[in-house]
Amino acid sequence: MSLVNYQTREITSKIVYYGPGRSGKTTNLHTIYSQVPDDRKGKMVSLATQTDRTLFFDFLPLDLGSISGFTTRFQLYTVPGQVYYHATRKLVLQGADGVVFVADSQARQLQENIESFQDLHQNLSEQGVEPRGIPLVLQYNKQDLPPDLILTTKELSDAINFRGVPEFPADALHGPGVFETLRGISELVLKRLSAGASR
Amino acid sequence: MIKASVEPWIEAPLQQFVDDAGVVLALLLHPSGQVMGQYGFTRAMDVMSACALAAAIHLSSSELGMQLEGKPFTGLHHAGKDRQVFIAETETRRGPYILLTVFDGESSLGLVRMFFDEFRVNLANAAPVPVPAPHPMLNENFERELNRNLAVLFGRA
Amino acid sequence: MPDVVRLWSDELARDPSSLVFLPLAETLRVRGQLEMARKVALRGIERHPTNADAHDQLARIHADAGAFQQALDEWTTVLRLVPSHVGAIKGMAFVRFQQGDRDEAERLLIAAQDLEVGDAGITAAITAVRRPGASTPASTAQVGQDPEPGTVFSDLLRDDQMAILLDTEGLVLAGTNTGNDGRDVAAAMGAALSGVSDEAHRTTKHLQIGGWRAIVFETESAIVSIAPAPADGRAAGGVLVLSAPPATALGMLRRLLDRCVERAGQWLAGTMS
């Protein structure tokens, strides 16, 4: 549910980074946080366990500046990836305007990726959201790992991207692909908002 | 100090609550964590963080209530040394909203609860029948503007 | 005390629809900055054309500036919006009195008294207009100049009793209060105690027990009693504070409070003999 304030001409949208545990969702936010100047971001809030695994969510408010005369802000959330945080994932997903699915490119994580993607679809459906309607992009993270450990973009695409949504190879830890992913989801969310298809 | 609301009908009940209860901060948010109206914050970014956390606290305490009592807890009070926080849900024909308010020794939990009860009624009465919101007309070049803004944001311009 | 004019001006700049223009215009009026007060009130009316208090505010500014016909026009608008607006009726009475039309002034004051029974200020004003040869005060800002503000309550009080009249911002209008060291502590006491009246107002409003008449509280070193100030003129929204030694009988203190309020009304109306 993007909020549009016509009085002050502001748009605020919620984007959720979703994916299996340790796929790099929080790393995406950290990388964004480290690259954006202070006056364009809020405090990054991380509700994490002692071992730094996301317990509830990470949250980063981001000011994208003026677009078509609207001050545009994005609220970036991550969900906890571990399977047992199912209820929390559902809560964080509520009211999302767009989803970035962060897949772990390691070959041995393929099954977790598929299950998490199915979990996303199920949670959206349970919230009355048509999974095929919501803006979604895929990020294949950890592409910097040795080739023998990871699947290629093509292989991952064949396994997960049956909807044919925009997809981005990435190395979230070092930066490549993070910006492109955010740009991809931003475009889809704003395009949908402009077309009036927002819930 | 920012006093703002996303929709005009929220302003009067929220302002009245702030005036009556004498609270320091007040924030009305959608359960998804989006700010609907606020009083007392100075930075839009702080508002968003507060909303995200308030929504999370509310949702998780609701869930906890479901697990312990079979029904959601509807209000939460946290007493700090100098400041106290009260979070509670209120229903309107536009759907549920959450009020987060922070108060100090100038007010009290009793006053906040009492005026929250009035706020619920005032907000419900003020809420217009939902109509499909007009969508913002982004111009044809919005993608170019977005790309330029993001490039500036990431130091790539 | 912070400069309220600057605070309110900033607030108005941030939120042009704020009702803060009302106290801002009033403060400017009291300070004699009538042109600025008029502009603020007019801008407020543009945004809140059906707000009776905004028109009342503008009327008082006109009256202070001697623009009596414009003041009457504004107060007529107020009464169209809120027929029982006592402030407007009293204001019109003031203007009629200024214009020498004592009969009309008295008629209006009696109408105001019917709406606000027991208002000492109105009673005092009626007495004033009925008095043969009563001089007309030159403006609402100039009433109550005589006697010296510090001595307004002197003849009512014993040496160990003190009374002060405070305006809506807690500033002392009349009376003195001397501390143990002989210094006048009225201003400090006024600033500290005036907030209690806001609390009293809120309490009676939300308990629906009518307007508040008095607060009396006992402290270690004094019994303090507070009553609403007469509702017209500079003291509107302010309070009268009376303090007496701890042993004072509450009933006696209460009656003395009433007499001080009545005296304040006379002083504000410029009718103290």
Next chain:
Amino acid sequence: MSSPFTAILDAFSRQRGVQASLAVSARDGIAIESNLQIGQDGTRVAALAASLYAKARKAATAAGLGSTGFLQLEAEAGRLCMLGGDDVILVVVGDPQANVGLIRMELIRAAEALA
């Protein structure tokens, strides 16, 4: 089950013109125990009375008058009388005809008993 306040509040309720008597948490403004006639809203009385008393205490301290004891708020259609300390405030709601002198004496006696 009776608390330390039960007998005290009962005694107030027997007085002519008394419509409610409450023991209120001074910090929270929430009623600990109350004795209310029909139509009296204990939640409101507790919140507002505690706030008024707190304000008066602060003002008295700021004005250099020391600690605060009995307080009465007189309104057109009723009156509130109260007395308390850091933890508990005893509040009595009376109609305009209630005998304030008696209520005051009873409040002072009750506060001493609780102390």
